[in-house]
Amino acid sequence: MNSAVIVFPGSNCDRDLAVALEQVTGRKPAMVWHKDGELPDGIDFIGVPGGFSYGDYLRSGAMAARSPVMSAVKDAAARGVPVIGICNGFQVLTEAGLLPGALMRNAGLSFVCRPVPLRVENSQTLFTAQYNAGEEITLPVAHHDGNYQADEATLDRLEGEGRVAFRYLDEVNGSARSIAGILNDAGNVLGLMPHPERVIEAAHGGTDGRRLFEGLLETVAP
């Protein structure tokens, strides 16, 4: 599996994501600078990493979502290439219109940084094939703007179509219906606030994130 990691000014989880992808796939991902208008040929997977792109100015992810590389990411997503947006990457994907809704300031106004329990709501996706439906896992979060909001009709559609991939089991940030991660309607774009790339080996204190990448590898390049 050939992957690409998009790098914006202010990204800070790009290297963690690259390490996770290299460990699981055996290949170094291409690190693609945001000003590049194109992705390398033959990319099977795109990761939009966490961080504070453009210093979170204006709105989290707003400027990054309009950077040149995002046109190429949108084209690839439309062709069915799997795309994951983690934390700031989730914010970028909503701002880019690849995922519905918006991520607002945490309801408690504080930056939240801790491992949180989650439920895998849908195990029949490109990204969750190695989890069991309803399984409880623990992933770390580290964000200030993780409060997922969308109108009621959008939330109902996400629930009805099995597009809520992960849900918080505790109160974390005020997200509507405790949503931690969602899919686009085609199922090939996932955005989530928790960081699977930070828990891929025992030394990290957990390995619950590793199966996301292993499942992806299995479904994308069996």
Add this chain to the structure above:
Amino acid sequence: MKARVFITLKNGVLDPQGKAIHHALEGLGFAGVNDVRAGKMIELDLANGTSDGDIEDMCRKLLANTVIENFRIERLENA
């Protein structure tokens, strides 16, 4: 020519920041504040002849997230 863009949260969208400001005002003893909503104002210095349509485009494409925000444009003709 200058224009000001006022960006506000849509009705019904929770505003944790506004709530915190409200709480702080009450803490200072200001009674009778029913609600607080926080937004932002962006001042643009524009070439003469920039059309309303261009400014609206800027708002829709970047300045406001129309999923959660409304915007209002105010031109300052003599600025």
